[in-house]
Amino acid sequence: xxxxxxxxxxxxxxxxxxAELQFRIKQGDLPSFDGTVGVGDLLNLYxxxxxxxxxxxxxxxKIKAAALGKDIANRSLPDPRVLAERLARLGHQxxxxxxxNEQYAVVLESLENRLxxxxxxxxxxxxxxxxxxxxxxxxxxxxxxxESYASGARTDGGSWMTVMAPQVRLVPDDHEFxxxxxxxxxxxxxxxxxxxAYGCSNGNCGECKARVVSGEVREVRPHDFVISETExxxxxxxxxxxxxxxxLVIEVGVASSPDQIALQSIDALVREIQRPKPHVMLLxxxxxxxxxxxxxGGQYARLRVGDEAVEALLxxxxxxxDDRNLVFHVAEDREDPFARYxxxxxxxxxxxxxxAPFGDFVIPGDVKRPLVFLACDTGFAAVKSLIEHxxxxxxxxxxxxxxxxTGAIGHYQDNLCRSWEDALDSLRYRPLRVNSVSGxxxxxxxxxxxxxxxLENPGACDFYIAGPQPFIAVAQDLLKRINVSAExxxxxxxxxxx
Ligand code: FES
Numbered sequence: 080x081x082x083x084x085x086x087x088x089x090x091x092x093x094x095x096x097x098a099e100l101q102f103r104i105k106q107g108d109l110p111s112f113d114g115t116v117g118v119g120d121l122l123n124l125y126x127x128x129x130x131x132x133x134x135x136x137x138x139x140x141k142i143k144a145a146a147l148g149k150d151i152a153n154r155s156l157p158d159p160r161v162l163a164e165r166l167a168r169l170g171h172q173x174x175x176x177x178x179x180n181e182q183y184a185v186v187l188e189s190l191e192n193r194l195x196x197x198x199x200x201x202x203x204x205x206x207x208x209x210x211x212x213x214x215x216x217x218x219x220x221x222x223x224x225x226e227s228y229a230s231g232a233r234t235d236g237g238s239w240m241t242v243m244a245p246q247v248r249l250v251p252d253d254h255e256f257x258x259x260x261x262x263x264x265x266x267x268x269x270x271x272x273x274x275x276a277y278g279c280s281n282g283n284c285g286e287c288k289a290r291v292v293s294g295e296v297r298e299v300r301p302h303d304f305v306i307s308e309t310e311x312x313x314x315x316x317x318x319x320x321x322x323x324x325x326x327l328v329i330e331v332g333v334a335s336s337p338d339q340i341a342l343q344s345i346d347a348l349v350r351e352i353q354r355p356k357p358h359v360m361l362l363x364x365x366x367x368x369x370x371x372x373x374x375x376g377g378q379y380a381r382l383r384v385g386d387e388a389v390e391a392l393l394x395x396x397x398x399x400x401d402d403r404n405l406v407f408h409v410a411e412d413r414e415d416p417f418a419r420y421x422x423x424x425x426x427x428x429x430x431x432x433x434x435a436p437f438g439d440f441v442i443p444g445d446v447k448r449p450l451v452f453l454a455c456d457t458g459f460a461a462v463k464s465l466i467e468h469x470x471x472x473x474x475x476x477x478x479x480x481x482x483x484x485t486g487a488i489g490h491y492q493d494n495l496c497r498s499w500e501d502a503l504d505s506l507r508y509r510p511l512r513v514n515s516v517s518g519x520x521x522x523x524x525x526x527x528x529x530x531x532x533x534l535e536n537p538g539a540c541d542f543y544i545a546g547p548q549p550f551i552a553v554a555q556d557l558l559k560r561i562n563v564s565a566e567x568x569x570x571x572x573x574x575x576x577x
Contacts, residue, residue: 083115085246087255090473093125097473098446099505122384157243157261157322159301165242190216226475231471243347244324247271248317249273251294252333258323263300265318269400272376272471274334279369287318294327307367335377337439345370347405349429355491358411359457360421361396364431372435374399376442376448376468377461377543380435381573384420389434391417392575394545395435396460398467405433408460410488432532440545440571442469448541449477451534453527456488458573462545463492466506477540479507483512483523484549523553537563544570 086104100116103109109116109124122128156162164541198209244257247264256271258264265287269276278284283301286372300320318331334340336428351363364382366372372380376398379453383390397406412418441462442450446469454462459482482500484490491510497509509530513522534540543553551570558568 082118083112084118085115085122085255086111087257087473088358088540089116089121091244091257093121094129095125099221102376111537123308129488158297161297161299161324162242162262164295164297165245168325174253176278187216189541192223208504215233224280224486233542240528241326245326247323247327247329248276249333250330252335252403252525256323256494259266259297264296264324264327264329269402271473272398272468273402274340274373274375274399275318275331276334276464277319277371277373280371280495281367281369282317282320287319288315289318289329290314291316292328292330292452292477295324295480296321296327297324306571310473334373334375335444337436337441340373340375340436342437343372343433343435345372345433347431347433349427349431350404351423352427356487356489358487359491360409360411361491362409362421364405364407364424364433366405366433367478370397372405372433373402374436377465378436378438379434379440379461379571380405380407380433380437383419383432383434384417384425384429387416387420389416391415392437392549392577394440394461394571394573394575396436396456396463398471399466400440400468400471405435406460408491410457438571438575440543442543446472446474448539451479451481451537451540451542453481453483453542453544453546455483455523455574456485457548458546458550458571460545461493461571461573465543470499470503477483478503479540480506480508481527481535483507483509483511483513483526484548520549524557525552526556527554531557531561537561542568544568545573548572 084092087097090100100109104111104116104122110120113185145216158166159508161272175487194209194213198206201209223516224458244259246255246257246479247267248255248409249268254271254273255270256267258267262270263278265275265277273290276286278286280287282300282304283482288304288306288310298316298317298320299322302320304317306315306317332339345364345366347364349362351361353361353363355361368413374380378393379392379394381390381392383553391409394407394409396408397404409418409421410421442465450469452466453463462480462482466480468480480496482490488512493510496510499506500508512531513519513526530535537558540563542554542558544551546554551572555565555570559565
């Protein structure tokens with residue numbers, strides 16, 4: 080019987096995004112059944128798929144790393160006890176398969192003996208029937224050998240993935256992700272861009288408690304929060320403390336809209352200040368080890384700095400999956416006390432009070448349609464957060480990014496956008512420059528109109544617009560003129576209005 084793989088695993092082994100594979104299934108290029116694809120069909124479509132080593136998995140991870148700027152080389156191996164248990168299970172599975180093979184060999188041998196007897200004893204028509212049966216059996220066996228050879232030890236891919244990257248399905252929302260390296264289930268879910276409930280991420284608060292419906296987990300991190308014996312027998316575990324031994328199904332909610340995430344206040348520290356251009360600052364603050372900010376890509380935060388507690392509302396410029404890091408883009412503005420404080424006084428190690436998340440500039444639920452992002456100046460921060468979130472969700476297909484730069488700020492993360500474009504076949508980046516009058520709506524209109532006419536099918540896309548209010552108004556007006564409805568557009572004023 081042909082081995083089947085989940086769409087998620089098949090995508091990893093073929094080295095493509097899950098979105099691309101789902102697209103090919105929808106197009107009829109790849110047969111699927113019950114959320115799985117056959118190994119043979121996968122190999123026909125992607126002949127370079129390797130089933131017995133981690134080359135393709137690495138390739139996809141490199142795409143993500145390039146896109147998200149993360150170091151994947153330092154991902155460590157699974158916890159040794161977990162790895163030992165997974166290998167022991169694989170050993171049992173192989174023993175069972177071997178026993179099954181031996182039984183088949185015995186059945187085959189007795190079939191051969193019986194056919195030989197019939198051949199010797201029977202008349203001409205019996206001998207013809209026996210010959211026909213032999214040919215059918217030989218042809219089936221030959222076909223099986225050819226397919227096994229073509230797939231290169233065809234069972235290895237799925238089994239290897241189970242050992243190195245067990246799959247987790249979250250119900251009832253039906254999200255899937257793989258747990259790689261030494262990640263706990265919580266860490267892997269966050270890396271996959273899934274916003275499940277959690278608080279401290281180190282076993283203290285109990286907010287990540289969820290029920291493991293099927294499969295087996297092992298505790299790999301110590302925790303102070305106590306799970307009662309009754310809860311344990313019901314399958315409850317702290318997702319920040321356990322790693323999967325097998326594939327899992329876990330009952331836990333995934334937040335997909337802002338009203339599902341509570342407002343949080345966190346005292347963080349400045350970890351890094353970068354100045355990619357003289358008039359813009361990339362501010363990376365880090366939350367304490369015991370706290371992470373829960374938010375959705377595209378939302379914004381209130382920051383307070385300095386003895387005078389000067390504050391600003393700023394879009395979060397990174398993916399919610401980015402560990403304890405929170406990134407903000409600050410444009411130089413002498414009239415703005417917060418920006419002035421950042422440019423003149425803020426240093427690495429300074430405290431920053433963060434209150435978040437705010438706003439509804441998020442991608443609701445599953446990404447079903449091509450996405451077009453329109454950003455102006457530091458409106459790019461909000462768009463960047465959304466794009467990184469979409470990439471983490473592995474649903475990055477059909478993305479257009481149009482970034483309009485005015486004045487002296489420029490395309491301060493141009494290289495990053497180009498690396499996205501290099502890494503993801505489905506992403507197109509168009510930097511546009513408005514040189515004449517900074518912030519002049521008519522100039523924006525003329526510049527944007529040309530870019531929008533180059534979109535393939537705007538009526539089938541969803542639009543996310545971030546920047547100053549006049550830019551949003553111009554973009555919305557242009558989109559209306561090409562028959563894009565208001566329901567297809569979401570916008571975020573940057574800086575957010577108080
Ligand atoms: S997140 Fe606090 S115990 Fe897991």
